[in-house]
Amino acid sequence: MNRFAWPLVVFALLVVMFGVALKRAPEKQILKSALIGKPAPEFILPNLLQPDQTVSSSAIKGRWTVVNVWGTWCAECRAEHETLLQIRQEGKVLMVGLNYKDEDGAARDWLAQLGNPYDLIVVDHEGRAAIDWGVYGAPETFLIDPSGTIVHKYISAMTPDIWRAQFLPLIDKGAK
Amino acid sequence: MLPEIGQFAMILALLLAATQAFFGIAGAWKGNSRWMSAVYPAVAGQFVMLALAFGCLVWSFVHNDFSVRMVAGHSNTALPIYFRVAATWGNHEGSLLFWVFVLSTWTVAVAALSGSLPRAFCGRVLGVLGILSFGFLLFSLATSNPFARLQPAPADGIDLNPVLQDFGLTIHPPMLYVGYVGCSVAFAFACAAMLEGKLDQTWARWTRPWTTVAWMFLTVGVALGSWWAYYELGWGGWWAWDPVENSILMPWLLCTALIHSLAVTDKRGLFKSWTLLLAIMTFSFCLLATFMVRSGVLVSVHSFASDPARGVFILAFLALVIGGALTLYVWRAPLLRSQAGFDLTSRESFLLFNNILLVIATAVVFGGTLGPFIADSLGLGTLSIGAPYFNPTFLLPMLPLMALVSIGVFSRWKRGGLGDSRRRVLGSLLLAVVIGLALIVGVYGDRSLLGPIGVVLGVWIVIASLVDPLDRLRRGLSLSPAILGMTLAHIGLGVLTVGVTTMETRMLERDVALRPGEQVQLGAYTFTFEGVRDVEGPNYSAKQATVAVAHQGKPLATMLPERRNYWVQQTSLAEAALGVGWRRDLLVTMGEDLGNGAWSLRVQVRPLMRYVWLGAALMAFGGLLSTIDRRYRRRVESTEAQTTSQPQQGQPA
Numbered sequence: 001m002n003r004f005a006w007p008l009v010v011f012a013l014l015v016v017m018f019g020v021a022l023k024r025a026p027e028k029q030i031l032k033s034a035l036i037g038k039p040a041p042e043f044i045l046p047n048l049l050q051p052d053q054t055v056s057s058s059a060i061k062g063r064w065t066v067v068n069v070w071g072t073w074c075a076e077c078r079a080e081h082e083t084l085l086q087i088r089q090e091g092k093v094l095m096v097g098l099n100y101k102d103e104d105g106a107a108r109d110w111l112a113q114l115g116n117p118y119d120l121i122v123v124d125h126e127g128r129a130a131i132d133w134g135v136y137g138a139p140e141t142f143l144i145d146p147s148g149t150i151v152h153k154y155i156s157a158m159t160p161d162i163w164r165a166q167f168l169p170l171i172d173k174g175a176k
Numbered sequence: 177m178l179p180e181i182g183q184f185a186m187i188l189a190l191l192l193a194a195t196q197a198f199f200g201i202a203g204a205w206k207g208n209s210r211w212m213s214a215v216y217p218a219v220a221g222q223f224v225m226l227a228l229a230f231g232c233l234v235w236s237f238v239h240n241d242f243s244v245r246m247v248a249g250h251s252n253t254a255l256p257i258y259f260r261v262a263a264t265w266g267n268h269e270g271s272l273l274f275w276v277f278v279l280s281t282w283t284v285a286v287a288a289l290s291g292s293l294p295r296a297f298c299g300r301v302l303g304v305l306g307i308l309s310f311g312f313l314l315f316s317l318a319t320s321n322p323f324a325r326l327q328p329a330p331a332d333g334i335d336l337n338p339v340l341q342d343f344g345l346t347i348h349p350p351m352l353y354v355g356y357v358g359c360s361v362a363f364a365f366a367c368a369a370m371l372e373g374k375l376d377q378t379w380a381r382w383t384r385p386w387t388t389v390a391w392m393f394l395t396v397g398v399a400l401g402s403w404w405a406y407y408e409l410g411w412g413g414w415w416a417w418d419p420v421e422n423s424i425l426m427p428w429l430l431c432t433a434l435i436h437s438l439a440v441t442d443k444r445g446l447f448k449s450w451t452l453l454l455a456i457m458t459f460s461f462c463l464l465a466t467f468m469v470r471s472g473v474l475v476s477v478h479s480f481a482s483d484p485a486r487g488v489f490i491l492a493f494l495a496l497v498i499g500g501a502l503t504l505y506v507w508r509a510p511l512l513r514s515q516a517g518f519d520l521t522s523r524e525s526f527l528l529f530n531n532i533l534l535v536i537a538t539a540v541v542f543g544g545t546l547g548p549f550i551a552d553s554l555g556l557g558t559l560s561i562g563a564p565y566f567n568p569t570f571l572l573p574m575l576p577l578m579a580l581v582s583i584g585v586f587s588r589w590k591r592g593g594l595g596d597s598r599r600r601v602l603g604s605l606l607l608a609v610v611i612g613l614a615l616i617v618g619v620y621g622d623r624s625l626l627g628p629i630g631v632v633l634g635v636w637i638v639i640a641s642l643v644d645p646l647d648r649l650r651r652g653l654s655l656s657p658a659i660l661g662m663t664l665a666h667i668g669l670g671v672l673t674v675g676v677t678t679m680e681t682r683m684l685e686r687d688v689a690l691r692p693g694e695q696v697q698l699g700a701y702t703f704t705f706e707g708v709r710d711v712e713g714p715n716y717s718a719k720q721a722t723v724a725v726a727h728q729g730k731p732l733a734t735m736l737p738e739r740r741n742y743w744v745q746q747t748s749l750a751e752a753a754l755g756v757g758w759r760r761d762l763l764v765t766m767g768e769d770l771g772n773g774a775w776s777l778r779v780q781v782r783p784l785m786r787y788v789w790l791g792a793a794l795m796a797f798g799g800l801l802s803t804i805d806r807r808y809r810r811r812v813e814s815t816e817a818q819t820t821s822q823p824q825q826g827q828p829a
Binding site for chain 2: 002004005007008011012015017018019021072073075076078079
């Protein structure tokens with residue numbers, strides 16, 4: 001073979017390797033949270049809309065639940081808000097909001113202004129609960145099955161495509 | 177309104193880039209001079225459009241237009257104005273627009289300064305640059321639109337990552353980008369030569385100044401990045417072999433090889449196909465670096481990694497541009513023949529070894545950087561590669577390279593054997609050993625092996641580089657900017673080597689827990705912790721410690737490290753206090769509050785740290801100096817005249 005062709009051959013091999021790596025990347029993202037397949041962490045946190053009450057983790061047992069980490073300071077959260085409203089309308093899951101490092105007043109204003117996509121909102125001012133959940137930013141979205149096991153985690157803004165491709169199949173499979 | 181104007185300007189720029197690419201390459205191919213003339217207005221128009229688009233984006237940041245998603249995501253009303261401007265390129269979308277804007281600026285410079293080059297060649301160069309600009313603009317518009325709106329607009333933004341709120345960072349990425357994009361000029365020259373099927377010594381002479389300027393910016397960029405890591409990240413690390421740093425180092429190593437290989441092609445008409453390949457590889461690594469840092473291939477910072485469309489586009493773009501150039505290479509490189517031969521110990525040989533060693537060093541870094549990533553994604557398990565791999569394997573090619581520099585500067589073109597210079601080589605080595613050992617044993621009392629070797633090699637480079645220029649001055653000959661620049665750059669390398677080895681082998685460091693009034697001893701330095709107070713910044717509050725430093729009992733300085741809490745991002749960040757000097761740097765970093773007024777502190781003494789930056793600065797300045805040499809501005813002469821004239825020893829390489 002022409003010796004000047006070697007660089008092209010090596011480069012082609014690298015491209016193929018990168019291509020394979022890229023194709024596998026979405027699968028790897030699912031595996032990222034060490035909590036997948038483990039029981040959802042326990043918590044007892046104040047209820048945003050009824051501040052004198054607390055909510056414990058037993059409230060999310062027994063049905064498919066989405067836990068969405070959000071804050072009014074988070075621009076990506078605003079971007080996913082519309083999608084979250086649609087998911088609640090769909091009614092397949094219990095929507096739980098984890099209001100993360102936020103101010104209660106600002107959070108209530110946000111919901112009044114944009115609509116409330118959550119059935120239940122718990123408040124985590126200090127981010128203590130978020131540490132148990134392995135959260136490192138917002139937005140993050142967890143899917144929890146009726147036995148209380150975390151089955152999926154998605155980082156960054158939820159979109160209808162992601163919901164259909166990554167979340168719904170898991171729920172439908174579990175329902176059978 | 178302005179964001180929409182900016183976006184519209186980007187679309188117009190995309191169309192103009194397509195025009196530039198088509199008329200440049202097709203015009204030269206058909207020999208149609210009217211088509212080739214159409215390239216210049218396209219270049220100018222594209223520059224105006226991109227300046228407008230970039231201006232609109234900067235304006236949105238400066239005026240806190242949080243309806244633009246990028247502004248909301250990366251800025252904040254409490255952020256000082258210069259950081260809001262810098263936030264424009266402190267993110268994926270904005271940095272892409274900045275990249276194309278810089279490319280357009282380089283293209284204008286090439287179009288304006290290449291009046292004396294053959295028109296068809298110029299057309300091809302500008303055409304290739306047009307293809308690159310088109311690809312980047314398409315990528316930006318299709319997957320990473322910087323002007324995307326957010327409805328409804330939030331009242332305030334998320335703030336810029338606190339780590340990035342720093343002066344070093346406001347200028348580090350622009351410098352690097354100017355360097356990366358500068359390498360695209362050498363790449364375009366290489367592609368144009370391959371399209372033409374002709375490459376002679378004049379080609380190398382046209383390419384050299386552009387490449388050297390790009391190399392200078394890369395040097396400054398690497399040094400600034402390292403400097404920023406050193407004083408901002410807080411733990412005093414200046415080079416951690418992390419993927420981002422490595423991605424910057426690889427193009428720099430290759431570009432260093434390229435400027436030396438171009439010298440041989442320019443002076444002797446040799447290494448033609450090798451020079452072409454290096455030009456392609458250098459730019460490929462610049463592209464890789466651009467995408468690696470910003471696309472989130474390596475660090476999946478939230479939204480970056482979540483968009484697979486970006487990854488696919490990047491891969492396709494790299495495959496087309498680099499694959500296209502390498503295909504051209506397979507076809508054209510066999511046609512390039514060099515007649516001239518050279519001896520084993522001639523200057524050509526030394527520069528060839530220089531190239532081989534630099535490419536090996538690049539391969540070492542490449543393997544260590546992408547190896548774990550590839551192994552992980554192919555399911556071969558996770559590897560962790562760090563300093564224990566990089567330090568020894570990188571030194572393996574670098575130590576011989578240092579020695580080669582010192583001998584190589586004495587070598588002659590074409591003829592081997594060093595001639596009369598043999599005595600000077602030995603003399604300079606002897607002097608270097610004496611000075612180096614005196615420095616190490618006398619001043620620092622070192623017993624490690626690597627320290628003396630590194631210092632002797634560094635001192636040797638400095639001495640060897642000085643011999644010939646001093647000799648010329650003694651004989652009353654003038655020093656051209658090219659020789660002066662080369663000498664300075666080599667001295668810079670020597671100074672850098674001395675600085676790095678001394679600092680790495682002689683560094684003192686301790687982590688201590690101190691109560692107010694307690695002190696810690698580090699070498700001849702005493703650090704006394706005097707207490708902590710609260711201070712307020714524009715967008716953070718901080719605990720500031722007061723640490724008094726004394727040298728051999730004499731009070732020397734008061735250092736004020738901080739631990740800052742940024743309000744908006746709720747991030748805590750240590751701001752190290754630095755005491756810099758010609759002999760050593762002192763560093764104090766605050767750790768945790770241990771209660772009862774006690775704090776954990778890290779104190780460091782780093783000898784000769786400043787010489788690392790000084791060396792890099794000398795290298796960059798040397799590069800700049802050599803590009804102003806008159807021979808690069810001479811009108812095109814016939815190639816034959818160059819080949820027959822025998823370049824003498826001591827001419828700049």
